[in-house]
Amino acid sequence: MYSLKVRCLAETFGTFWLVLGGCGSAVLAGFEIGYAGVALAFGLTVLTMAYAIGHISGCHLNPAVTIGLSVGKRFPRKEVIPYIIAQVIGGIIAAAILYFIASGKAGFSLFDGFAANGVAEHSPGKYSFAAGFVCEIIMTFAFLMIIMGSTHDKALAGFAPIAIGFGLTLIHLISIPVTNTSVNPARATSQAIFVQGWALEQLWIFWIAPMIGAVLAGTIFPLLCKNK
Numbered sequence: 001m002y003s004l005k006v007r008c009l010a011e012t013f014g015t016f017w018l019v020l021g022g023c024g025s026a027v028l029a030g031f032e033i034g035y036a037g038v039a040l041a042f043g044l045t046v047l048t049m050a051y052a053i054g055h056i057s058g059c060h061l062n063p064a065v066t067i068g069l070s071v072g073k074r075f076p077r078k079e080v081i082p083y084i085i086a087q088v089i090g091g092i093i094a095a096a097i098l099y100f101i102a103s104g105k106a107g108f109s110l111f112d113g114f115a116a117n118g119v120a121e122h123s124p125g126k127y128s129f130a131a132g133f134v135c136e137i138i139m140t141f142a143f144l145m146i147i148m149g150s151t152h153d154k155a156l157a158g159f160a161p162i163a164i165g166f167g168l169t170l171i172h173l174i175s176i177p178v179t180n181t182s183v184n185p186a187r188a189t190s191q192a193i194f195v196q197g198w199a200l201e202q203l204w205i206f207w208i209a210p211m212i213g214a215v216l217a218g219t220i221f222p223l224l225c226k227n228k
Helices: 004-057 064-070 077-102 129-150 160-179 185-195 205-224
Strands: none
Touching: 004 077, 004 160, 004 185, 064 077, 064 129, 064 185, 064 205, 077 185, 129 160, 129 205, 185 205
16 A cells, blocks of 8 residues: 555645646637537536546545545544645645736636635526525536445446546536536635635535545445345
């Protein structure tokens, strides 16, 4: 097994790629590729990183994934905080680079959202707080169920990255109109830090709701795998 330091560095790089690829597609090419293109971009970031660093760190790239796997006894609790810190740092670095690139275009403004997550008046489809909160719980729950199922020792070997990548794509296709899709507190934090204002005020939603979904999945999935 790789040292915790090496694994955290892998998580930093992986989360950097997720935010740069996913949020970058929304900020730099969102108009041209639409929701479907952005959804696919997020899925591809996870798929590519799963093959690149999965063997090093497990390719969590997401505090909710780390928490869910810990609850499901797939990841040691003592390493949860270092992983989360590494993920948030990776996301912020990516957001900083994305801001530098995006601001090089005339007319760029953070008021356009910078791919930040939001509900109510800041939801892409103007969905309510309750709708956004529940959506984030359910989507994160589904994501963790896909992850835990596809990486189970009885699952088909080698196909987990494909299932997880396409699973995240589907989640984005469903929920971009509702919250701009977080299911990942590190991704939400990275953009909110630059947008500030309303994005920081609503950031707690995109920590609490995904964590609830992750804990539910981490609790329920092991029960499904118990021998009869």
